Amino acid sequence: MSQEEGSRREALEExxxxxxxxxxxxxxxxxxxxxxxxxxxxxxxxxxxxKVGLTVSASIPAAVISMAVLRFFREHNILxxxxxxxxxxxxxxxxxxxxxxxxxxxxxxxxxxFEFLPVAAIALCxxxxxxxxxxxxxxALIINARLRFPEGVATGEVLKxxxxxxxxxxxxxxxxxxxxxxxLCQTGFGVVSSTVAGGxxxxxxxFGVGSGLGVALLGVGxxxxxxxxxxxxxxxxxxxxxxxxxxxxFADPAAISELxxxxxxxxxxxxxxxxxxxxxxxxAMAVGGVWALVSVFRPVIDGVRSSIEAVRxxxxxxxxxxxxxxxxxxxxILLYGTLALTVPIFLVFLLVVDPAALGIGGGxxxxxxxxxxxxxxxxxxxxxxxxxxxxxxxxxxxNPISGVTIATVLAVSLILLALLGGQIDLGVxxxxxxxxxxxxxxxxxxxxxAAAIAGDNMQDLKAGNIVGATPFKQQIVQIVGVVTAAxxxxxxxxxxxxxxxxxDSLPRAGMDPSQALQAPQATLMASVSRxxxxxxxxxxxxxVGAALAAAIIAVDQTLAQRGAxxxxxxxxxxxxxxLPLELSVPIFIGGLVSYLVGRRLADRGETSTSRGGILFAxxxxxxxxxxxxxxxxxxxxxxxxxxxxxxxxxxxxxxIANVLGVALFAVFAFWLYRVATGRR
Numbered sequence: 001m002s003q004e005e006g007s008r009r010e011a012l013e014e015x016x017x018x019x020x021x022x023x024x025x026x027x028x029x030x031x032x033x034x035x036x037x038x039x040x041x042x043x044x045x046x047x048x049x050x051k052v053g054l055t056v057s058a059s060i061p062a063a064v065i066s067m068a069v070l071r072f073f074r075e076h077n078i079l080x081x082x083x084x085x086x087x088x089x090x091x092x093x094x095x096x097x098x099x100x101x102x103x104x105x106x107x108x109x110x111x112x113x114f115e116f117l118p119v120a121a122i123a124l125c126x127x128x129x130x131x132x133x134x135x136x137x138x139x140a141l142i143i144n145a146r147l148r149f150p151e152g153v154a155t156g157e158v159l160k161x162x163x164x165x166x167x168x169x170x171x172x173x174x175x176x177x178x179x180x181x182x183x184l185c186q187t188g189f190g191v192v193s194s195t196v197a198g199g200x201x202x203x204x205x206x207f208g209v210g211s212g213l214g215v216a217l218l219g220v221g222x223x224x225x226x227x228x229x230x231x232x233x234x235x236x237x238x239x240x241x242x243x244x245x246x247x248x249x250f251a252d253p254a255a256i257s258e259l260x261x262x263x264x265x266x267x268x269x270x271x272x273x274x275x276x277x278x279x280x281x282x283x284a285m286a287v288g289g290v291w292a293l294v295s296v297f298r299p300v301i302d303g304v305r306s307s308i309e310a311v312r313x314x315x316x317x318x319x320x321x322x323x324x325x326x327x328x329x330x331x332x333i334l335l336y337g338t339l340a341l342t343v344p345i346f347l348v349f350l351l352v353v354d355p356a357a358l359g360i361g362g363g364x365x366x367x368x369x370x371x372x373x374x375x376x377x378x379x380x381x382x383x384x385x386x387x388x389x390x391x392x393x394x395x396x397x398x399n400p401i402s403g404v405t406i407a408t409v410l411a412v413s414l415i416l417l418a419l420l421g422g423q424i425d426l427g428v429x430x431x432x433x434x435x436x437x438x439x440x441x442x443x444x445x446x447x448x449x450a451a452a453i454a455g456d457n458m459q460d461l462k463a464g465n466i467v468g469a470t471p472f473k474q475q476i477v478q479i480v481g482v483v484t485a486a487x488x489x490x491x492x493x494x495x496x497x498x499x500x501x502x503x504d505s506l507p508r509a510g511m512d513p514s515q516a517l518q519a520p521q522a523t524l525m526a527s528v529s530r531x532x533x534x535x536x537x538x539x540x541x542x543x544v545g546a547a548l549a550a551a552i553i554a555v556d557q558t559l560a561q562r563g564a565x566x567x568x569x570x571x572x573x574x575x576x577x578x579l580p581l582e583l584s585v586p587i588f589i590g591g592l593v594s595y596l597v598g599r600r601l602a603d604r605g606e607t608s609t610s611r612g613g614i615l616f617a618x619x620x621x622x623x624x625x626x627x628x629x630x631x632x633x634x635x636x637x638x639x640x641x642x643x644x645x646x647x648x649x650x651x652x653x654x655x656i657a658n659v660l661g662v663a664l665f666a667v668f669a670f671w672l673y674r675v676a677t678g679r680r
Contacts, residue, residue, distance in 0.1 A: 221590020
């Protein structure tokens with residue numbers, strides 16, 4: 001590291017508000033804003049995650065909105081703003097943990113809807129565990145290891161600058177309103193297409209191509225950047241432009257006809273992808289999750305040892321007189337809190353895991369429940385540590401929560417198979433296998449919520465370290481964000497399910513499957529747990545996907561050794577393999593806009609990143625997501641997604657709607673470019 005870089009880093013790490021100065025942090029107006037933004041951003045991230053399987057950090061948009069709102073009050077300060085963004089981002093992170101797992105219980109047919117009490121209890125317990133588990137890691141990963149925590153640094157710098165508040169908030173609001181209106185025209189009125197797709201055959205090979213036209217995915221692509229966007233698109237291209245044609249060219253025509261139901265074109269390609277090719281992504285996800293654990297094992301162990309040593313020093317009285325900016329929640333509260341959470345987790349497992357459905361009772365049922373509780377705590381701590389460390393390396397938006405959750409589902413499913421395999425029927429159509437798979441998902445839900453919260457909270461604690469916040473006060477409002485999101489998430493999921501359906505699970509007859517939210521991660525979890533415990537998992541495709549993942553990891557390690565800027569994180573490709581191609585394309589276009597913006601700013605001698613662009617992209621995501629949730633209310637009430645439809649069902653108007661959709665998507669992409677480069 002050069003002397004200049006070292007000086008710049010030290011300056012960055014010097015708290016903006018010194019430890020000797022105390023400012024109000026947890027205030028009434030801050031808490032009110034915490035609750036409001038936690039609920040809104042949790043709802044937006046839930047919709048986005050169910051639709052596309054990707055979520056983004058809300059720290060920067062929350063910080064900007066907080067600054068804009070608190071300016072209306074005579075007394076406000078940077079630490080209040082930091083408290084608000086800390087709580088709000090905790091809410092959106094918990095939503096990610098929930099929607100990646102719990103919808104799998106509906107997809108399995110184990111749940112018929114999202115009941116408030118079990119969903120809220122799982123989310124609340126997992127989220128609070130995530131907060132607790134990150135507290136002893138703060139000093140180890142932020143102070144001692146000094147990891148990058150890119151989004152935490154960016155959030156801290158936005159808070160310090162303060163000047164982004166006015167224009168930045170306008171960017172978020174303007175983009176949000178425009179995206180909401182477009183989604184209303186697409187999903188509500190039907191006058192603008194939300195996708196364009198087509199397919200054809202060449203001999204026996206089937207090809208399908210398409211693109212989504214929703215601008216939320218454009219925003220996702222811009223935020224994750226060109227590297228991740230290219231990899232997601234590459235995964236989609238491999239699955240759709242290579243996997244499907246090869247499979248249909250060489251498979252038995254009778255088997256193909258059975259899978260497609262005699263359909264042709266894009267419908268045939270979509271059926272082949274859904275039933276066979278997407279399991280390439282399952283195999284890649286599984287290997288990616290294991291690799292994530294292996295790659296961070298040593299640093300996590302070192303971090304845990306450092307935390308334990310810090311606790312021992314505190315008990316010996318060696319850490320007396322800690323500065324305000326280094327005060328965490330007392331260790332005795334953490335221990336009591338962890339022990340106290342065993343009771344509600346045990347009770348919710350008793351509530352959800354049905355011994356009659358499993359076909360067991362007595363000692364076997366008690367063994368399953370105790371195993372689930374113990375595994376949730378042990379894996380929760382391990383994966384929270386992994387998530388916290390990975391957030392420090394690559395950021396929370398790129399954190400491989402999906403991978404570690406898949407690893408959890410696989411591990412729990414295999415252990416349950418060993419425990420129950422000789423006692424119950426675990427056939428393909430077995431109800432016992434479904435109940436066992438649901439048990440694995442339940443355990444994974446607690447672990448996933450803890451890991452999602454852990455990665456996001458470490459970013460917030462890094463931002464607090466930069467601005468000079470009091471850590472234990474941040475940890476208090478992280479709990480506030482978790483509680484708010486946990487109470488909101490069940491009704492949000494229930495309304496979305498009734499309005500759109502999830503994957504291939506539709507709550508009533510006559511619904512349009514194309515309108516269903518794909519819930520990619522939850523579908524993946526359901527497929528893996530059901531496949532392990534009930535059979536029927538296409539292990540051949542799984543093995544090919546695993547081999548692809550191993551090759552991608554090898555390429556990534558080679559690039560790392562060469563110091564290349566472009567890397568190939570395996571889970572980004574795995575997500576692309578598992579997503580419909582129509583979702584990968586707009587993400588790629590957003591990444592391309594991000595690349596062009598970076599080139600333009602670099603040519604002008606400016607920083608290669610644009611806060612205005614990030615905020616505008618965040619507004620696109622939030623606006624489309626919130627309109628999707630608002631539309632879900634009349635859709636669910638009328639039990640029809642066509643209640644607002646005004647477009648005529650004719651080929652001529654379909655063509656017009658497609659042209660409008662493509663044109664408006666291009667306008668939004670250009671608008672994003674203009675805002676990001678500082679032009680209006």
